[in-house]
Amino acid sequence: MTLFHFTGIKGSGMSSLAQILHDSSHAVQGSDIEKYFFPEDPLHERKITILPFDENNIDYGMTVIAGNAYPDSHPEIAKAREMGVEVIRYHEFLAEYMKKFISIGIAGSHGKTSTTGLLAHVLSGNAPTSYLIGDGTGKGVENSTYFAFEACEYKRHFLAYEPDYAIMTNIDFDHPDYFKDLDDVMDAFGEMAKHVKKAIIACGDDIHLQQIQANVPVVYYGFDEGNDFSAKNIKKSEKGSTFDVYVRNEFYETFTIALPGDHAILNALGVIALCHYEGIAVLGIKERLATFNGVKRRFSVTESHGRVIVDDYAHHPTEIKATLQSARQKYPGKEIIAIFQPHTFTRTAALLQQFADSLQTADHVYLCDIFGSAREQSGNLSINDLVDKVPGAKHITLENIDALDVHGNAVYLFMGAGDIQKYMNTFTEHTEKEETA
Numbered sequence: 190m191t192l193f194h195f196t197g198i199k200g201s202g203m204s205s206l207a208q209i210l211h212d213s214s215h216a217v218q219g220s221d222i223e224k225y226f227f228p229e230d231p232l233h234e235r236k237i238t239i240l241p242f243d244e245n246n247i248d249y250g251m252t253v254i255a256g257n258a259y260p261d262s263h264p265e266i267a268k269a270r271e272m273g274v275e276v277i278r279y280h281e282f283l284a285e286y287m288k289k290f291i292s293i294g295i296a297g298s299h300g301k302t303s304t305t306g307l308l309a310h311v312l313s314g315n316a317p318t319s320y321l322i323g324d325g326t327g328k329g330v331e332n333s334t335y336f337a338f339e340a341c342e343y344k345r346h347f348l349a350y351e352p353d354y355a356i357m358t359n360i361d362f363d364h365p366d367y368f369k370d371l372d373d374v375m376d377a378f379g380e381m382a383k384h385v386k387k388a389i390i391a392c393g394d395d396i397h398l399q400q401i402q403a404n405v406p407v408v409y410y411g412f413d414e415g416n417d418f419s420a421k422n423i424k425k426s427e428k429g430s431t432f433d434v435y436v437r438n439e440f441y442e443t444f445t446i447a448l449p450g451d452h453a454i455l456n457a458l459g460v461i462a463l464c465h466y467e468g469i470a471v472l473g474i475k476e477r478l479a480t481f482n483g484v485k486r487r488f489s490v491t492e493s494h495g496r497v498i499v500d501d502y503a504h505h506p507t508e509i510k511a512t513l514q515s516a517r518q519k520y521p522g523k524e525i526i527a528i529f530q531p532h533t534f535t536r537t538a539a540l541l542q543q544f545a546d547s548l549q550t551a552d553h554v555y556l557c558d559i560f561g562s563a564r565e566q567s568g569n570l571s572i573n574d575l576v577d578k579v580p581g582a583k584h585i586t587l588e589n590i591d592a593l594d595v596h597g598n599a600v601y602l603f604m605g606a607g608d609i610q611k612y613m614n615t616f617t618e619h620t621e622k623e624e625t626a
Contacts, residue, residue, distance in 0.1 A: 194246065195219030196265045197256025198239060202339070203279055204228035205327030206254070209286075209319055211235050212329030220246050220265065227485065227610070228325025244268035251275075254282050257346060280349040283321070283338065287352065290319065290336035293463060294350055296381060297358030297392075298374070299508050301339045303487050304358055304456040307478070309337045311460055314477040315469050324485035324502075343367060345377050353387045354466075356459045360397035363505055365539035375400070382407075390462045392455055393417075408466065410458040412451075414438065418462040420454050427519050430454050434461055442471050445479045448488070450515035488515055493620050495598040497523065500613055504532040504606035506540055506547035512604060513550045520600045526593065527551035528585065528612060530605030531559045531575065534568025541570075545578035553596065555585040560607025590615045 195207050198219025208231055211217045218238040221229075232239060240246050244264040247253065253269045253276045261267065269276045295305040302323040309320035309328075316334040321327045323339040340347040340355070343364050360378050362371040375397055382389055382403040391398040393409030393416040401407060410418040418441075420432040429447040432454055433440060446457045457478055464474045483489070489500040497520060503512045509529065516525050527548055531537040537544065537559055548554045556579070558572050576582045585592055593601065593616055603613040 190216050192216045192218065192248075192251040193254055194251045194265075195254050195256070196242075196263065197221055197259050198232065198237075199226040199229045200256045200258060200279075201228045201323050201325040202283075202321065202341070203254070203256045204232055204325045205321040205323070206279065206283060206286075207232060207237060208235060208327035209321060209329035211237055212327075213319075213331070218246075231325060231327070247272060247274055249274060252277065254279055257344070280346040284349040284351065287336050287338065287350065290333050291354075291467075292336045292338065292350075292352040293354040293356065294338055294340035294347065294352035294385075295356045295358070296340040296342060296347055296378065297356075298342070298361035298363050299505060299511070300358040300452055300456055301341070302502070303453070303483065304356060304459055305337055305339045306483070306487075307456055307481050308356070308460045308463065310481045311464060311474055311477040312337060312469075315464075315473040324487070326485065340381070342374065342377050342381070345380070347381050348377070348384065350381075351384045351386060353385070354463060355381065355385045355389045356463055357382075357389060357391040357398055357401065358456065358459065359392055359395045359507075361505070361507055362539075363536065366533065366535040371397075388466055390459050390466070392459065394455070408462055410462045411455065418458050418465070420458055423454065425449070425518055427521065434458065436465065441465075442475060444475055446481065447479065448481070448483055448515075449518040450488075450511055452511045453515070488512060491617070493617050496620060497598075497600040498613060498617060499600065499602045500610060501602060501604045502606055503529075503604040505536070506543035509544070509547040509604060510550070512602060513547075516600050516602055517550075524552045524596060524599040525550075526553045526555070526596050526599050526601045528555045528557065528593070528601060528603045528609070528616075530557035530607050530609040530612070531572070532606040534559055534561065534570065537575065538568060538570055541575060542578065544575055548579050548582070551602070552599075554579050554582040555593065556582055557585055557605070557609065557612055560605065560609075585612070587612060587615050590619055 199221040220240040220242050247268045305322045312318040312335045317330045318335040319330045319333040321338040368374045389407045394411035409416040419435050423432040431445045486502040491498050501512045503509045
């Protein structure tokens with residue numbers, strides 16, 4: 190039996206793929222740095238071996254799946270090539286693996302993870318489904334009909350895939366360390382569209398997706414009634430949203446999703462459209478939509494001594510706006526405190542004013558030092574450049590986390606793609622100490 194060795198196994202996509210192969214009865218191990226990352230939790234639950242990076246981890250007879258964050262010069266990858274051990278990049282392996290199933294790739298600048306999680310949940314209730322979600326969750330199911338996976342646009346990795354379907358949530362300028370501008374991003378999505386074999390389900394409310402050209406049908410969803418699938422008669426509450434779906438202006442069914450925010454309704458519409466296209470019974474769609482509770486690090490709520498603490502991956506202005514809107518819907522009577530950590534210097538510099546604008550709907554704003562990344566450790570700006578653009582914003586550190594105490598039983602939104610959880614955990618521990626003191 191081939192042993193699959195994952196170089197960079199704690200990456201969210203890599204962890205998910207390792208889980209899928211393990212669940213499918215393959216031998217799996219991996220390596221990474223010794224720092225904790227949340228996608229490693231499901232690996233420990235499955236008792237998958239995680240080793241420190243070391244070229245001596247490489248042995249004959251294994252297949253090395255290389256994480257895209259690591260160059261060919263990485264000691265393990267270089268050693269494997271030197272020994273003649275098979276090395277395959279994550280996205281290349283995934284492209285081949287999905288050919289066994291009816292595959293659905295979820296692409297978009299925002300909403301990929303939440304939509305993939307929702308689609309996997311709905312499909313799993315109606316047919317055997319394997320899935321790979323970008324929050325570090327993966328599952329391999331024997332004799333699967335469907336394979337739902339997150340298709341990431343960074344460095345055009347999603348061009349390795351030829352899925353049966355694609356759900357496209359939106360197109361926005363992001364990853365400025367790679368993409369030159371919005372046109373460059375649109376070009377990547379345009380290329381991806383040509384790889385889809387059966388149909389594209391796209392958000393028609395997004396003006397950029399309206400320009401998508403494809404060799405397969407493009408089915409549009411959104412709030413605008415000109416879409417093929419549209420949501421009307423929307424009723425929002427603290428528990429979520431209920432809405433009627435019209436298919437080409439004919440009433441289809443009423444659905445409920447237990448998540449706040451307009452983006453949650455849009456994600457649900459994309460999933461409903463895909464399932465309708467695949468002929469899945471409406472009752473099966475409806476029941477599963479109503480029982481979906483979200484994915485990791487996407488508006489994940491805990492309560493601590495009367496305070497509502499939210500962990501969210503929002504790291505782009507569009508995502509921050511969506512998270513703040515969700516908080517207003519779910520907690521209409523509470524003060525909203527935004528604690529945001531920018532992720533990468535290039536993104537912060539490219540979108541500085543947009544970040545400032547997006548944060549201003551919070552009642553109070555606290556900003557953490559910019560989180561670099563494996564690919565960039567420093568830049569020509571600091572967090573003070575953003576602090577200066579947001580009226581009343583304050584710089585916060587782990588050492589002065591008690592500055593948040595003045596807000597009492599508010600909603601604390603900890604947002605970012607770096608190590609913002611350090612700030613959240615420090616604050617939670619601090620509040621617990623205060624309460625027991």
